[in-house]
Amino acid sequence: MVEDLKIQAQKAKKAAQQLATTSTQKKNDFLTVLAQCLEEEQSRIESENQKDVKIAVENHMKPGFIDRLILNKKRIQGMADGLRQVAILSDPVGEVISGWKRPNGLVVTKVRVPLGVLAIIYEARPNVTIDSIGLGIKSGNALILRGSSSTLNSNRFLTHLARESLRQCSLPEDSVQLIESTSHDDIAQLLAMREYIDVAIPRGGAGLIQNVVIHSQVPVIETGVGNCHVYVDKDADLGMAEKIVVNAKTQRPSVCNAAETLLIHQDIARVFLPQIVTTLKQAGVEIRGCEQACQILPDLISATEEDWKTEYLDLILAVKVVKNLNEAIEHINTYGTRHSESIITENYTNARDFLDKIDAAAVYVNASTRFTDGEQFGLGAEIGISTQKLHARGPMGLQELTTTKYIIYGTGQIRQS
Amino acid sequence: MVEDLKIQAQKAKKAAQQLATTSTQKKNDFLTVLAQCLEEEQSRIESENQKDVKIAVENHMKPGFIDRLILNKKRIQGMADGLRQVAILSDPVGEVISGWKRPNGLVVTKVRVPLGVLAIIYEARPNVTIDSIGLGIKSGNALILRGSSSTLNSNRFLTHLARESLRQCSLPEDSVQLIESTSHDDIAQLLAMREYIDVAIPRGGAGLIQNVVIHSQVPVIETGVGNCHVYVDKDADLGMAEKIVVNAKTQRPSVCNAAETLLIHQDIARVFLPQIVTTLKQAGVEIRGCEQACQILPDLISATEEDWKTEYLDLILAVKVVKNLNEAIEHINTYGTRHSESIITENYTNARDFLDKIDAAAVYVNASTRFTDGEQFGLGAEIGISTQKLHARGPMGLQELTTTKYIIYGTGQIRQS
Numbered sequence: 080m081v082e083d084l085k086i087q088a089q090k091a092k093k094a095a096q097q098l099a100t101t102s103t104q105k106k107n108d109f110l111t112v113l114a115q116c117l118e119e120e121q122s123r124i125e126s127e128n129q130k131d132v133k134i135a136v137e138n139h140m141k142p143g144f145i146d147r148l149i150l151n152k153k154r155i156q157g158m159a160d161g162l163r164q165v166a167i168l169s170d171p172v173g174e175v176i177s178g179w180k181r182p183n184g185l186v187v188t189k190v191r192v193p194l195g196v197l198a199i200i201y202e203a204r205p206n207v208t209i210d211s212i213g214l215g216i217k218s219g220n221a222l223i224l225r226g227s228s229s230t231l232n233s234n235r236f237l238t239h240l241a242r243e244s245l246r247q248c249s250l251p252e253d254s255v256q257l258i259e260s261t262s263h264d265d266i267a268q269l270l271a272m273r274e275y276i277d278v279a280i281p282r283g284g285a286g287l288i289q290n291v292v293i294h295s296q297v298p299v300i301e302t303g304v305g306n307c308h309v310y311v312d313k314d315a316d317l318g319m320a321e322k323i324v325v326n327a328k329t330q331r332p333s334v335c336n337a338a339e340t341l342l343i344h345q346d347i348a349r350v351f352l353p354q355i356v357t358t359l360k361q362a363g364v365e366i367r368g369c370e371q372a373c374q375i376l377p378d379l380i381s382a383t384e385e386d387w388k389t390e391y392l393d394l395i396l397a398v399k400v401v402k403n404l405n406e407a408i409e410h411i412n413t414y415g416t417r418h419s420e421s422i423i424t425e426n427y428t429n430a431r432d433f434l435d436k437i438d439a440a441a442v443y444v445n446a447s448t449r450f451t452d453g454e455q456f457g458l459g460a461e462i463g464i465s466t467q468k469l470h471a472r473g474p475m476g477l478q479e480l481t482t483t484k485y486i487i488y489g490t491g492q493i494r495q496s
Numbered sequence: 497m498v499e500d501l502k503i504q505a506q507k508a509k510k511a512a513q514q515l516a517t518t519s520t521q522k523k524n525d526f527l528t529v530l531a532q533c534l535e536e537e538q539s540r541i542e543s544e545n546q547k548d549v550k551i552a553v554e555n556h557m558k559p560g561f562i563d564r565l566i567l568n569k570k571r572i573q574g575m576a577d578g579l580r581q582v583a584i585l586s587d588p589v590g591e592v593i594s595g596w597k598r599p600n601g602l603v604v605t606k607v608r609v610p611l612g613v614l615a616i617i618y619e620a621r622p623n624v625t626i627d628s629i630g631l632g633i634k635s636g637n638a639l640i641l642r643g644s645s646s647t648l649n650s651n652r653f654l655t656h657l658a659r660e661s662l663r664q665c666s667l668p669e670d671s672v673q674l675i676e677s678t679s680h681d682d683i684a685q686l687l688a689m690r691e692y693i694d695v696a697i698p699r700g701g702a703g704l705i706q707n708v709v710i711h712s713q714v715p716v717i718e719t720g721v722g723n724c725h726v727y728v729d730k731d732a733d734l735g736m737a738e739k740i741v742v743n744a745k746t747q748r749p750s751v752c753n754a755a756e757t758l759l760i761h762q763d764i765a766r767v768f769l770p771q772i773v774t775t776l777k778q779a780g781v782e783i784r785g786c787e788q789a790c791q792i793l794p795d796l797i798s799a800t801e802e803d804w805k806t807e808y809l810d811l812i813l814a815v816k817v818v819k820n821l822n823e824a825i826e827h828i829n830t831y832g833t834r835h836s837e838s839i840i841t842e843n844y845t846n847a848r849d850f851l852d853k854i855d856a857a858a859v860y861v862n863a864s865t866r867f868t869d870g871e872q873f874g875l876g877a878e879i880g881i882s883t884q885k886l887h888a889r890g891p892m893g894l895q896e897l898t899t900t901k902y903i904i905y906g907t908g909q910i911r912q913s
Contacts, residue, residue, distance in 0.1 A: 181872075469611075493864045
């Protein structure tokens with residue numbers, strides 16, 4: 080098995096070398112061909128997917144799990160549309176980012192090139208297979224996909240279609256490979272192959288990500304956990320604050336850019352807290368308040384230390400009254416996961432302070448944290464939201480799937496000292 | 497001991513938060529104060545350093561090791577000058593890299609910010625202590641330094657001076673901390689503290705780097721191993737080729753951007769090989785040839801498979817005759833360490849091919865590989881040469897010690913879908 084994996088990785092590296100110099104047109108052709116292929120093979124995709132769904136039902140998986148697993152006509156169309164959107168995006172490969180001439184006549188240029196081989200490790204969402212293939216191939220990278228065993232039938236057929244489409248476009252079919260084994264040892268092996276794999280990208284829950292980050296010898300781009308805050312300053316427009324808090328918490332509570340804790344300046348807490356709690360409760364949100372919040376509204380559930388650390392991904396909101404902006408900043412920098420943080424204020428200096436001092440991928444004034452997203456930022460499709468600081472931070476689009484190389488044009492220069 | 501390390505890391509994180517919003521002027525003042533301090537304390541630095549040198553001599557360390565360990569007047573002046581040069585470089589922090597307005601009115605900007613806390617793990621070169629402090633503080637980062645036990649006296653005194661200078665400039669002295677323990681467990685502990693350490697940068701030989709890369713849970717920037725090649729094409733200007741090969745091999749053989757293998761197109765091998773071997777031998781270089789090279793010059797030592805993989809860092813050069821450009825590219829992409837590679841040719845298409853297909857941090861036409869260096873590229877001082885693809889590739893200057901954050905200015909926007 081380990082030997083198989085090594086062979087797969089070697090093939091991927093070889094494919095990556097060819098992809099690196101493939102024209103934009105050819106990569107776009109592939110995306111279009113695959114999109115059409117998904118549409119044409121819709122019923123077959125559904126029937127392969129049903130095998131996975133059947134097993135999940137037999138194994139008594141939760142409804143949410145099964146929902147994420149299902150591929151229906153609408154979702155298959157969504158995947159095809161996604162590929163066509165990626166085809167429209169501009170190709171990052173080959174961009175000359177900067178360049179200059181040195182006094183000795185050397186012309187130094189910094190050029191964008193693909194990363195090489197991406198290992199994508201993900202959970203039971205078969206749409207991630209197609210999303211990753213679209214963004215990966217467009218940015219000139221080969222992919223080794225390791226999905227969940229619960230989606231093996233779906234993933235096997237989807238990657239089969241991708242490989243067929245690659246062949247049809249005269250691109251190396253080993254640009255897309257699925258690890259079919261479902262042994263956990265394989266992940267460890269994959270994450271040790273520094274010689275062949277350039278980057279590992281885990282896509283899924285906190286447990287999966289943590290596991291990859293801790294065990295990988297290959298460089299990792301960490302995506303996703305979001306313990307996000309909205310801070311309502313004393314100088315906030317409270318009507319705006321209410322709309323933003325409700326949106327950040329309830330518009331889609333299960334995603335990483337949803338808010339998990341609301342911080343309220345003490346000077347406005349007596350006015351704003353009852354108002355927002357009423358609105359949130361009507362929207363079905365459970366509130367867990369700090370001591371001071373519970374004094375204002377005695378029927379609130381008391382928050383514990385654990386609440387400040389929790390990414391609920393659910394209709395639950397922790398609420399803390401803070402004595403000033405600094406306490407809000409301190410709280411966020413202590414408990415936040417450096418994802419998305421927002422201040423609601425009309426005070427210019429407080430806004431500046433918050434933007435400067437909060438350590439996060441995305442920091443907002445007077446807007447919902449829910450906007451942290453490649454599409455919403457205008458970057459096009461994204462492969463995830465990086466919460467680490469190396470290489471990529473925030474929504475990762477095509478550009479974040481590239482690296483650079485220096486190309487230097489000489490006329491016989493040698494170094495003197 | 498582990499507890500101490502955690503406390504150091506926490507202090508570093510706190511200092512980093514303060515440094516992140518420190519003005520350029522204040523950071524430059526610190527660099528200038530420290531430079532002057534090094535000059536004033538020169539004799540004390542030398543006497544502390546002599547303690548380390550004495551131990552190294554008693555332990556019968558090699559002359560090269562002791563040479564790198566020694567701080568004399570000239571080297572101390574070099575460190576002070578280096579700090580003043582960094583003070584002149586422009587501050588990368590705060591740069592607005594890009595920005596745009598979305599249809600909904602959100603203004604999205606991408607801004608350069610410090611990485612946070614850097615852990616620098618290095619060997620017995622005390623000048624690395626001051627270099628790292630200069631670049632680290634200028635880019636707004638706090639540093640945890642873990643040098644070799646063989647330089648403990650030197651490093652202790654140098655970091656003491658840095659902390660004194662920080663205090664004098666009203667900057668947090670915990671921005672610079674030395675791990676004085678010389679237990680290897682400490683490195684493992686340090687590399688597990690994801691909560692406090694943002695990046696680990698190993699600086700030293702291949703063994704140290706490999707060890708950090710494999711064991712770190714903290715993201716690592718890998719620096720340095722260079723198995724670099726010069727390929728002399730059939731259409732090369734052989735006079736130029738000779739100068740470049742000699743320079744790349746002999747100008748400073750102990751560094752990572754020196755050439756280790758020479759590849760020669762078979763059509764010119766009978767002319768060029770005897771010529772270059774004569775010149776190189778006069779320069780004291782030992783040549784190890786492939787079978788074909790040994791046929792042309794029967795008194796050459798035979799190269800083995802191992803030679804193609806070796807970074808000699810010495811006056812030794814492996815030579816291989818290749819049948820065409822593709823074989824040269826294939827050889828380099830197989831055995832190279834993705835550092836610096838050069839083609840010598842007058843043929844435009846071959847030059848383009850080589851530049852496109854070689855996978856390395858720096859790819860040259862008609863120039864010596866020795867130019868891969870922050871100073872030579874015009875980036876100013878460097879903290880190392882990255883041979884990985886994530887985050888930074890090639891010489892890493894101040895900019896590579898930063899990350900970005902998105903700052904988003906809203907007017908009450910909430911997300912609709």
